Amino acid sequence: MGGRPHGIVGRQAEIARVERALADAHAGRPRVVLITGPPGIGKTALWRHVLLPEGKPDVATDADPAPVVVVATGDEAESGLEYGIVEQLLRRAPLDAGIRAELVPRPGSDPVSVGAALVGLVDGLELAAPVAVVVDDAQWADEGSLRALTFAARRLHNDHVLLCLTSRSGAEHRLPAGLVRLVDAGEGRIDLGPLDVAAVAELAEQSYGRPVPRRVADRLLAHAGGNPLHTRALLDEVPFEAAGSAAALPVPRSHASLVLAQVAGCADPAPDLAAALAVLGTSALVAEVAEVAGCADPIVAVDELVARGLVELR
Numbered sequence: 096m097g098g099r100p101h102g103i104v105g106r107q108a109e110i111a112r113v114e115r116a117l118a119d120a121h122a123g124r125p126r127v128v129l130i131t132g133p134p135g136i137g138k139t140a141l142w143r144h145v146l147l148p149e150g151k152p153d154v155a156t157d158a159d160p161a162p163v164v165v166v167a168t169g170d171e172a173e174s175g176l177e178y179g180i181v182e183q184l185l186r187r188a189p190l191d192a193g194i195r196a197e198l199v200p201r202p203g204s205d206p207v208s209v210g211a212a213l214v215g216l217v218d219g220l221e222l223a224a225p226v227a228v229v230v231d232d233a234q235w236a237d238e239g240s241l242r243a244l245t246f247a248a249r250r251l252h253n254d255h256v257l258l259c260l261t262s263r264s265g266a267e268h269r270l271p272a273g274l275v276r277l278v279d280a281g282e283g284r285i286d287l288g289p290l291d292v293a294a295v296a297e298l299a300e301q302s303y304g305r306p307v308p309r310r311v312a313d314r315l316l317a318h319a320g321g322n323p324l325h326t327r328a329l330l331d332e333v334p335f336e337a338a339g340s341a342a343a344l345p346v347p348r349s350h351a352s353l354v355l356a357q358v359a360g361c362a363d364p365a366p367d368l369a370a371a372l373a374v375l376g377t378s379a380l381v382a383e384v385a386e387v388a389g390c391a392d393p394i395v396a397v398d399e400l401v402a403r404g405l406v407e408l409r
Contacts, residue, residue, distance in 0.1 A: 102301060103137065103144045104323075105294025109285050113145040116283060117162060117257055120225040125251035129233075129270075129278040130261045132287030134404055135324030138261040139231055141287065146227050146259070160224035162257070163189060169235030177202060180230060180240035181209060190216075206239050210246025217247070217254055225255040234266035245274040263404065289321025298323065299338070302330035311339045318344045325350055357403050364388060365396040369405060381408075 103110070109130075116126040130138045146164045167183035178200040185195050198216060200209045220226065230236055230244070248258050260270070260278075264286070267275060278284050290298070296312035307315075315338065319325040328347035330338075338344075358369045371387035372379060385393040400406045 103140050104297040104301070105290045106137065106141055106144075106287070109141055109287065110145060112285055113142060113259070116259075116281075117145060117225065117227065120162070120227070120255050120257035121160075123253045123255055125248070125254045125256045126258070126281055126283060127248055127274070127277045128257065128259045128281075128283040128285065129267070129275070130259070130285045130287065131264050131267060133264050133322070135322045136287045136289070137323045138287060140323070141285070142229055142231075142259050142261065146229065162225045162227040163222055164227045164229060166229040166231065167236075167240075169230065169232035171235045174235045174237055176237055178204065178209065178237065178239050178243070180236045181213070181243055184228060184230075188216075189222075200239075200243075204239075206242035207246055209239070209243035210250075213243060213247040214250050217251065217256060222255075225257060227257045227259060230258075230260045232262070233260040234262045234269045241271050241274065245271045245277070248277055249273060290316070290323060290326070291321070292316050295319075295321065295326055298326050299330055302327070303335045303338075305335070307335075308339065314338070314344065354405065357405055361396070361399050361403065361405075363396075364390045364393070365399045368393055368396050369400060372406065378409075 113128060113130075116128050119126045130141055132138050146162055165184050165188045167180045167187070169180065173179050182199055185198050188195070190198075194216075198212055217226070228244075230240075233241070244258065260274075262270065292309070292312050295316045296307055296309070299307040299312060299315060315326060315329065319329050325347065328349050329344065332347055333344060358366050361369070367388040368384055368390060371384045375383060375387060381393060381397060385391070390396065397406070397408060401408050
């Protein structure tokens with residue numbers, strides 16, 4: 096349907112903060128950054144825009160070389176895999192195979208010894224560029240890897256290293272307290288909120304290849320809540336003419352399928368509570384939802400819906 100490729104919009108201030116953190120790392124001032132926000136808000140898009148820019152092969156110079164980016168991604172199904180994140184990072188780092196084999200943690204290894212090995216690795220690197228270590232979806236990273244990374248990050252001095260983590264809002268408690276303190280000490284926390292109407296209008300123009308009226312942008316903002324992922328999905332399905340019509344905007348098929356799959360994966364009576372909330376509207380008292388669902392004790396089910404990001408509890 097649309098015109099130009101989708102690009103990140105409405106995040107100029109946040110982009111500048113990641114760029115400053117990278118510049119500090121390039122100058123030998125190691126930084127730790129934590130990007131938080133709900134699913135689809137653009138956490139990954141933000142760090143990729145700065146660290147892995149597309150279509151900009153000439154950004155690196157001898158005086159300001161592009162960073163060496165090493166990425167690991169947390170996964171809910173692998174959160175119990177011992178040192179899974181550290182192993183991902185080592186396998187994707189520019190290392191000699193022999194050195195990599197020596198550094199991969201053995202089962203039962205102590206996080207302190209693993210972290211010390213990571214510090215030694217950083218000290219031994221002779222790179223002309225800063226190193227950006229990224230842990231995406233850190234809320235699902237295994238505990239051992241997070242503790243090892245915390246140990247290593249606390250011992251970086253004059254190192255050209257940026258440690259960047261992303262986490263869903265409300266899941267920061269799963270990160271080690273020492274790591275969060277490092278983030279806050281360097282003012283490295285970046286909380287991503289919804290896009291404003293100007294950014295939504297820019298997304299729509301990217302998709303349709305032409306500007307949209309302010310009233311259409313307001314309508315898209317209200318429907319998708321300023322979430323970039325949901326807004327893009329909506330724009331991919333709704334033609335330009337339909338976006339400005341009086342007809343109700345649909346729920347994007349991709350989003351509906353994801354939500355239905357998430358609800359189906361919940362234990363009873365959580366699916367009944369979700370259905371009851373959908374009947375009552377976008378918000379309702381827990382007691383009202385429980386009454387409609389016929390659920391006498393909704394607390395555990397509500398907690399599961401919240402943990403899966405399906406509802407918010409206020």
